[in-house]
Amino acid sequence: DADVTQTPRNRITKTGKRIMLECSQTKGHDRMYWYRQDPGLGLRLIYYSFDVKDINKGEISDGYSVSRQAQAKFSLSLESAIPNQTALYFCATVGSPNTGELFFGEGSRLTVL
Amino acid sequence: AQTVTQSQPEMSVQEAETVTLSCTYDTSESDYYLFWYKQPPSRQMILVIRQEAYKQQNATENRFSVNFQKAAKSFSLKISDSQLGDAAMYFCAVWVYNFNKFYFGSGTKLNVKP
Numbered sequence: 633d634a635d636v637t638q639t640p641r642n643r644i645t646k647t648g649k650r651i652m653l654e655c656s657q658t659k660g661h662d663r664m665y666w667y668r669q670d671p672g673l674g675l676r677l678i679y680y681s682f683d684v685k686d687i688n689k690g691e692i693s694d695g696y697s698v699s700r701q702a703q704a705k706f707s708l709s710l711e712s713a714i715p716n717q718t719a720l721y722f723c724a725t726v727g728s729p730n731t732g733e734l735f736f737g738e739g740s741r742l743t744v745l
Numbered sequence: 746a747q748t749v750t751q752s753q754p755e756m757s758v759q760e761a762e763t764v765t766l767s768c769t770y771d772t773s774e775s776d777y778y779l780f781w782y783k784q785p786p787s788r789q790m791i792l793v794i795r796q797e798a799y800k801q802q803n804a805t806e807n808r809f810s811v812n813f814q815k816a817a818k819s820f821s822l823k824i825s826d827s828q829l830g831d832a833a834m835y836f837c838a839v840w841v842y843n844f845n846k847f848y849f850g851s852g853t854k855l856n857v858k859p
Contacts, residue, residue, distance in 0.1 A: 663845060665847070672754070672851055672852075673851055674749075674751075674850050675838075680846065682845065690846075724790075726845070729845055730842070732847070733792060733795065734782075734790075734792075734838075734847055736790035738789060739789070739790075
């Protein structure tokens with residue numbers, strides 16, 4: 633089983649719908665991140681969390697919200713999806729800040745029609 | 746602001762040849778790490794190689810090596826003896842310790858020709 637698991641892997645939805653992308657990890661890491669990948673733009677940070685009470689906005693947080701339900705779970709929500717939120721979304725964790733290695737989930741491809 | 750620039754959107758290499766992917770970055774922080782990640786069509790993100798900024802010696806991992814020029818803020822990836830399985834998107838990234846964040850480049854798509 634993957635150390636960082638994302639659900640769903642793929643989702644097609646309609647404009648205005650509420651969508652939740654879930655992430656769970658078995659690595660015991662405190663630091664969790666949500667990234668969005670778009671062609672030609674690389675990965676951009678949406679939100680990140682250092683523990684259940686420490687949640688921070690990234691560079692593109694507008695239109696998104698998150699919930700850190702437990703150390704192992706970090707969910708990303710789109711309250712009212714719009715077509716330009718069509719993208720590949722990655723959840724990732726970091727163990728030690730001294731090494732900084734990111735451990736990625738498998739990605740969730742979201743299409744908003 | 747921290748920025749990472751990959752100026753080559755797409756590159757091609759013949760199988761068994763060598764290719765170098767370029768990356769430049771900008772940070773005023775002194776404590777950071779540099780990474781190359783590979784993303785094959787399966788979309789999984791795979792760590793290729795890591796370089797600690799405080800180390801002068803260039804990192805190597807089998808056929809993959811880096812040319813780290815700290816003063817120039819350059820971090821290129823060399824792939825030797827290219828294989829068909831090397832075809833993928835490659836992302837350069839910087840981990841800034843004080844911010845606990847990664848900053849990514851826009852990626853380079855590598856094609857490997859048989």
